[in-house]
Amino acid sequence: xxxxxxxxxxxxxxxxRGAAQQDTILTxxxxxxxxxxxxxxxxxLGFTFCRLRYQNTRRARKTGWGDDYPQADYNFLVxxxxxxxxxxxxxxxxxxxxxxxxxxxxxxxxxPFLRMQNAANYDFTPEEATHMHDxxxxxxxxxxxxxxxxxxxxxRPNLMRILPGAQIVDLPVEHPLFSILYRVDPLPHIPxxxxxxxxxxxxxxxxxxxxxxxVFDENHDERLLVLxxxxxxxxxxxxxxxxxxxxxxxFAGKGYALGVDVALYVxxx
Numbered sequence: 001x002x003x004x005x006x007x008x009x010x011x012x013x014x015x016x017r018g019a020a021q022q023d024t025i026l027t028x029x030x031x032x033x034x035x036x037x038x039x040x041x042x043x044x045l046g047f048t049f050c051r052l053r054y055q056n057t058r059r060a061r062k063t064g065w066g067d068d069y070p071q072a073d074y075n076f077l078v079x080x081x082x083x084x085x086x087x088x089x090x091x092x093x094x095x096x097x098x099x100x101x102x103x104x105x106x107x108x109x110x111x112p113f114l115r116m117q118n119a120a121n122y123d124f125t126p127e128e129a130t131h132m133h134d135x136x137x138x139x140x141x142x143x144x145x146x147x148x149x150x151x152x153x154x155x156r157p158n159l160m161r162i163l164p165g166a167q168i169v170d171l172p173v174e175h176p177l178f179s180i181l182y183r184v185d186p187l188p189h190i191p192x193x194x195x196x197x198x199x200x201x202x203x204x205x206x207x208x209x210x211x212x213x214x215v216f217d218e219n220h221d222e223r224l225l226v227l228x229x230x231x232x233x234x235x236x237x238x239x240x241x242x243x244x245x246x247x248x249x250x251f252a253g254k255g256y257a258l259g260v261d262v263a264l265y266v267x268x269x
Contacts, residue, residue, distance in 0.1 A: 023078045023096070026071040027242040029193075033066040040107050041097035046087030047080065047263070049073050049098045050111035052142070060120035061151055065100075067117040068146070072239035073098035079238070079256050080263060084181070103128035108135050113266060117235065119144045119158065119228075120151035129161040136163065136225045137217070141266040144226065146192075146233040148205045155228060163215060163225065171212045177224065177265045182257035187212055190232045190251050193240040197247075203231060222269045227262060234258055 041048055051073055056064045077096035081088045089097025101108045104127060108114070114135075124132060136142065144155060159166055171177065178184040189202040189210040196202075208231040215226040237255025241248045 023081070025078060025242045026074050026239075029068060029071050029236075029239045029243065031063050031067050032069050033064055035100050036070055037091060037095075037099065040099050040110060041089035042092040043090040044097070045089050047077070047097070047113070047267070048089040048111060049077050049096070050108075050114045051098070051100045052114055052116040053100045053102050054116075054122045056121045057123045058121055058154075060154060061118040061147065062121075064118055064121050065116070068233075068235040068239040069100075069117075070098060072235040073115075075241060076235075076238045076256075076259055080260060083256065083260055084264065086263070103131050109138065109140070112140060113263060114140060114142045115235070116142060116144045117146050120147060120154040122158075123154070124158050124161060126161075129158075132162045141224060142226045143229070143262060145229045145235050147228065147230050148203075149208055149231060152228075152230060159215065159226060159228075166215045166226075167218075168228075169214045169216065171214045175214075177214075178258070178261060180261050180265045180268075182261055184254070184257050184261060188232055188234065188237075188251070188254040188258050190234055190237050190255055192233050192236045193244055193247050196250075197244070204233070205231075220269075224266055224269065 035053065051065070051069060053065045074096055077088050077098055080086050081096070091097065099107070099111070101111060101114075103124060108131065132142070147155060156168065159168065173185050173187055178187065187210050191202055191204045195204040210232050211228075211230040212232075213228040213230060214224055217223040217225055234255050237251040238259065241252040
């Protein structure tokens with residue numbers, strides 16, 4: 001079954017289950033650039049969603065590390081726990097286990113899943129590049145999301161500093177990553193809600209082609225170290241699912257299908 005009808009049904013059922021479990025979906029995205037929690041979740045029961053925090057080197061894309069924060073992180077964990085058998089970590093106040101760390105934070109090495117927004121805004125220092133290199137080779141994973149042409153001219157050099165000699169692969173839709181649970185075809189081309197409301201187009205920058213670039217461990221060709229979403233803002237489909245019905249119906253199923261597939265793939269390979 002193609003993922004769109006399956007996800008629409010699953011999300012509908014998840015809403016009912018979520019209400020019973022008192023897990024709500026957050027609305028009204030804020031793009032908060034100030035952390036609302038510190039450290040790792042108080043109850044490390046399972047999957048933890050970590051976000052990379054940084055100070056902008058430039059203003060190339062949107063605001064910075066906190067774009068779509070905290071709604072996207074929170075909502076994704078709620079949906080992951082509803083759509084799969086995955087157990088998630090929790091904070092003492094009951095919130096899903098989303099956290100934020102810096103590239104030199106010791107807690108980084110306790111985050112097997114790490115997200116970075118608007119990476120064109122930042123250049124890693126030599127010390128940070130070394131930490132990120134060690135993190136990725138010791139089992140970590142980094143998903144760089146919400147990037148649009150020409151952001152890759154900043155992102156590629158940073159990846160080369162972190163992983164010298166890395167082979168960056170333009171992943172085809174046939175790659176197992178995109179069908180480990182939900183079949184994602186075509187690859188999601190997701191704009192931010194505001195852009196879509198203005199133009200009703202899947203691109204924020206005019207005509208563009210979506211790419212999902214991957215870097216794999218050279219010793220284990222199935223282990224994904226880095227995923228880069230180019231010309232797609234996947235996290236906005238999580239953050240904004242409760243803000244606009246048309247946007248939800250057009251993009252939420254695609255965004256959650258991809259997010260669940262990525263989480264399951266990296267945690268099992």
